[in-house]
Amino acid sequence: MRIFITGATGFVGSAVAKELMGAGYEVLGLARSDEAVKSLSAAGVQVHKGDLEDLESLRAGAANADGVIHTAFNHDFTKFKDSTETDRRAIEAIGTELAGSGRPFIVTSAIGILPQGHLVSEETEPVTGPHSRGLSEQTVIQFAGKGVRTSVIRLAPSVHGEGDHNFIPNLIRLAKEKGVSAYIGEGSNRWPAVHRFDTAHLYRLILEKGIAGSRYHAVAEESIPFKEIAGAIGRQLNVPVVSLSPEEAGNHFGWFTNFAAMDVPASSQLTREQLGWQPSYPGLLEDISLPHYY
Incomplete structure (x- = not known):
């Protein structure tokens, strides 16, 4: 069985590719550069040239596969409007190609697009707006009624592990530059978290068992106070851990x-109930106490 993965060279996508190949799948990875071609080839991933804005390349990749996993997203938050529109168009192009086939199509979303301040679940609807990733969720779910086995996987804000270059490394960089590890107010705001390899395994379970039109949560730890994250970083760097007012933040x-x-x-x-997913890798606070983050 061949699976087409967008973002196959990324932190999450590369782990998904490795997980699938370890389970006997063929993986076809989208590559937009010569560097990506080399990286995919070295990992044993078949190469498909193209990018998220080349919709024909996405349709061709989907046509040449038994299923699609979409992990790619431009995380340049200064261009978030453009990124969300590119994401929606990519999903629409792939979904249209898969329509009527019954093939699986897994789209990556984020826990952060859900309403804040209370515990959310897979059934919680995202906050929508003109430039929200919630529109991407709506787009992919619509294809469940068009003969595609669509699923959405929402990633925790911290998908952590060796090679992480996202939120936790940014907090570490700031603590080094500013000389303090900071949180806002009482630091009681909460982040969920999940290890990269637990996430990759969840993608495979969704591929094999996912129900059309379903949303799933890649969340191993549902509620870590931000103050504890700042504290763990401060201890490793031996810098003060401080509270900032919203104005100072x-x-x-x-x-x-x-x-x-x-x-x-x-x-x-x-x-967990639907797919039998049981995260087993280290939690966030344990992971960010390890040398690979520093």
């Missing part, structure tokens, strides 16, 4: 301020 965190204030505790109970 902007100067410290910059573009990351909204993420540092994010309060999205999330359950994965339905995901």
